[in-house]
Amino acid sequence: MTADDQLSGSVAARRLADGHLAVLANPTAGRGRFRGLLPAMLDRLGAVGRPVRLLEAGSAAQAETACRAAVEDGAAALLTVGGDGTIHLALQAVAGTGVGFGPVPAGTGNDFAAGMGYPTDPLGAVEVIAAAVVAGRTRPADLARMTGPDGTRRWYGAVLAAGFDALVNERANRMAWPRGPRRYDLAVAVELARLRPRRYLLRLDGVTRELDGVLVAVGNCPSYGGGMRICPTADPTDGLLDVVWAGPVGRATLARIKPRVYRGTHLAHPMVHTRQVRTVELVAQDIVGYADGERALPLPVTVTAVPGAVRLLR
Template identity: 70%
Template sequence: MLPVTADAHLSGPIAVLVNPTAGRGRYRGLLPQLLDGLAAAGRPVRLLPASSPDEAESACHAAVADGVAALVAIGGDGTVHRAMQAVAGTDVPFGPVPAGTGNDFALDTGFPADSLAAVAMIADALRAGRTHPVDLARMTGTDGTERWYGAVLAAGFDAICNERANRMRWPRGPRRYDLAILVELARLRPRRYTLRLDGVPHELDAVLVAVGNCPTYGGGMRICPDADPTDGLLDVVVAGRVNRRTLIRVKPRIYQGTHISHPLVSSYRARTVELTAEGITTYADGERSLDLPVTISAVPGALRLLR
């Protein structure tokens, strides 16, 4: 565990990114209380204007460039992911407030599931000038594009299902993803991957590859159950030549993390992961990200959490 750090001179406003549609809007009524809780830290609270994910990310970058004391993201993993791009690798402290359908990064890094309790923790850390450093994963594409993520990168069947669901216009809501899974299950086939783990190559056929900085994704699925965001390493979980029946049978075990004992599931650990396959668009923290091939590096202490 990395040591707790303290800043005695945090100053300036608290910038807050809010996703009002997170958790299907069920947290919207709590927003005034959440903002009041942050104001209890004794600093002005500044809401960041954003009407799209790209605008949200740009607003966070602008706030950090303006010298805010801290950045807080109220929403799910997607909102946290967007805000994280602005503070990764900087000295600006960050507070994720769980208020979405999936809150994997916040929960895996020690924040309470209750959003009001998370705000109280963040405000107390701000008053005390207290931060906890945690690792992030940095992705680099072939064109040099860089993205950060905190939880898990999906680069197999799960990413393919997300990509199909995002192309569909019907049905709305979770049923669209369920339908995408059914379609892709019918088309399931292993793909050839090349993994280079700290420079050591592995050629394999697989239906699922996940690279985790934290254990969970998808709202509590422990896909990389042994991942630790303070150990300076990435956990890689691979489901090999798995057929439809086996995948359906193994999937419920992911919530407990017991799938890694299946003979067709392998796990690895590395500081740097180079991942190559044809026709895969990755999803990081549930957000559409870079096309393969990518290089992923664990960056120790890249984020300073307010807890």
């Protein structure tokens, strides 16, 4: 453990000894199927002897602002009840602060919580978090920091999509019809019909590589999209990022590769490549990166692994 880890851990322990637990809950996460469990979760957290404050927010921007305000107001810890999108908002507030963070997986995609070793059952995750609060215990984990050309920064915990999957998300977000999962399915069909390799410049720990590709992902954790193991060897405690890309393949080949991503066996395909790095610069035209499933920054961006950037309640 480094001196920075020890300092961050001591900050988290001091805050856990006093103060309130701030909770950001997304009632629409997981299509609302865990909404009825929220009172029981809050009761269990209240039993640890700390006040529990449920943050109020009517939009993603308000939720992020509320998280930042809670941290600045001296919250003992910040917890989320939701999926990766909810976590993404909270990470902007806790990254690098030493404030304890507890993700309760209650979304459609819970890739960050799974990658960090939390139980998949929300009530089970609350038990783990509550025990950590009582013990004053946190564990350091890495985050990825994105930086745009203008200095804008965004943190993420799971995976940055910067290829075909990012284009699908961008198209789906622009579509007003149909609603629900069918909108994403339609966006996939449209982008597959329009599929073409794009020119990328990747600077991997300072080594420049130019390539044509259809899929690029940068992982701090192994999976995205609710269990797709796009970066199967990514470890959020090793201080490294896993960069995975697929070369200039056509629709038929991409359609064969994609199902293998769920098992993490796509790395064996001759057109799929991976590297582990501390920093990667991504340059391409007309692509907006999606981090933790959320619209983040347009390319070009620099992504850096930041060891111990978050203190997990585990």
